[in-house]
Structures are given as C-alpha cells and as structure tokens.
Amino acid sequence: RSWRGGGTGTGTRSGAGSGTGMDAASGAGLGGADPQLQRFIEVETQKQRFQQLVHQMTELCWEKCMDKPGPKLDSRAETCFMNCVERFIDTSQFILNRLEQTQKSKSSFSESLSD
Amino acid sequence: MESGFGSDFGTDFGSGGGGGGKLDPGLIMEQVKVQIAVANAQELLQRMTDKCFRKCIGKPGGALDNSEQKCIAMCMDRYMDAWNTVSRAYNSRLQRERANM
Numbered sequence: 001r002s003w004r005g006g007g008t009g010t011g012t013r014s015g016a017g018s019g020t021g022m023d024a025a026s027g028a029g030l031g032g033a034d035p036q037l038q039r040f041i042e043v044e045t046q047k048q049r050f051q052q053l054v055h056q057m058t059e060l061c062w063e064k065c066m067d068k069p070g071p072k073l074d075s076r077a078e079t080c081f082m083n084c085v086e087r088f089i090d091t092s093q094f095i096l097n098r099l100e101q102t103q104k105s106k107s108s109f110s111e112s113l114s115d
Numbered sequence: 116m117e118s119g120f121g122s123d124f125g126t127d128f129g130s131g132g133g134g135g136g137k138l139d140p141g142l143i144m145e146q147v148k149v150q151i152a153v154a155n156a157q158e159l160l161q162r163m164t165d166k167c168f169r170k171c172i173g174k175p176g177g178a179l180d181n182s183e184q185k186c187i188a189m190c191m192d193r194y195m196d197a198w199n200t201v202s203r204a205y206n207s208r209l210q211r212e213r214a215n216m
Contacts, residue, residue: 035196044147046149047151056152057205059166069186069192069193071189072193073197077197094143
C-alpha cells in the first residue's frame with residue numbers, strides 16, 4: 001500500500017490539477033522536440049501539484065484548527081495543522097485503496113455504479 | 116512573499132532574441148516560472164482574504180474599524196504561519212512515503 005509521492009492522491013494520472021489553469025499537457029507532443037523543455041514542464045507541473053495541495057489543505061485545515069487569530073500560532077493549533085495534513089493524505093489514500101478494492105470485487109465498475 | 120511580482124506578467128516571449136531569431140528556451144522557462152509564482156501569490160491572497168474576511172468582519176459597517184483592521188493583520192500573519200506549517204508537514208509526509216517505496 002504505497003502512495004506515489006507528489007500526486008494529488010485523487011487517482012488521476014494524466015496530470016489534471018485543480019483547475020487553476022496551471023496544468024501542463026502530459027508532455028506528449030508539447031515541447032517534444034526539446035527534452036530540456038519537456039523536463040522543465042514535468043518538474044514545474046509536479047511543483048504546481050504540490051503548491052495546489054498546500055493551498056487546498058491550508059484552507060481546509062484552517063476551518064478545523066483555527067479559532068480566533070491571535071498574536072502567534074499556538075502549539076495546539078500547529079499540532080492540529082500537522083495532524084490535519086496527515087489525516088487528509090490518509091483519507092485520500094483510503095479512498096483510493098477502497099475504490100481499487102471495490103473495482104476488483106465487482107466485475108465492472110460501471111455495473112456497480114448503475115446499481 | 117517576494118515583492119515586485121507582476122511587473123512583467125503577460126509580456127511577450129522571445130523578444131530578446133534578436134532580429135527574427137529563435138525563441139530562447141531559457142528565457143521562456145524563466146518567464147514561465149515568474150508567471151507561476153505570480154499565480155501562486157494570487158491564489159494565496161485570494162484564499163487569505165476569504166478566510167480573514169470570514170474571521171474578522173461581523174456585520175459589515177460603513178468602514179473597517181480598528182479592531183477589524185487589527186484582526187485582519189493578525190489573521191494574515193497566522194494564515195502565512197498555517198500555510199508554512201502545512202507546506203512543511205506535506206513535504207515531510209512526501210519524503211516519508213518515498214522512503215517507504
């Protein structure tokens with residue numbers, strides 16, 4: 001049960017991000033002549049995925065961990081944020097794994113959807 | 116957050132290549148990086164504004180009073196703290212996952 005680091009954990013392999021328009025094409029046909037450009041796109045896409053998830057988790061965890069903004073981030077809030085990140089990723093992994101299991105046990109996914 | 120972002124945002128690529136010259140990939144990459152940084156800063160500001168408005172502004176009055184302004188200022192700093200904490204925690208988790216693979 002490993003988790004590919006750097007992905008959003010949503011199960012999409014094509015590089016689809018969260019819709020800010022920063023997604024790069026998967027690399028096929030874009031900058032295909034220049035490997036340096038290709039590599040650059042891959043690296044920047046990866047970095048952007050990371051950034052997007054940080055934005056998303058900060059927003060979510062703020063709701064859960066922050067009461068009234070004070071003069072500094074107290075240790076309880078800080079711990080909450082760290083736990084929140086871990087649990088979010090656990091949730092994402094859990095969903096992926098369980099989805100995978102559900103697909104294995106039924107003959108086809110579309111059949112199970114139409115139940 | 117760096118200051119001075121956005122000054123070259125949206126200008127054309129390759130204009131430094133000389134008469135009818137090829138596009139310089141190095142220049143393009145640098146400009147793309149700048150645009151990405153700008154986009155991230157905008158995203159951060161947008162979410163921060165949303166969160167701090169919710170936390171600090173009750174019934175909207177005729178102007179932002181002193182307590183509201185103080186709250187917003189603190190909120191901005193706390194949001195940055197939160198963002199940094201999340202970024203570090205996520206990075207650690209990624210490294211842990213890679214180490215386990």
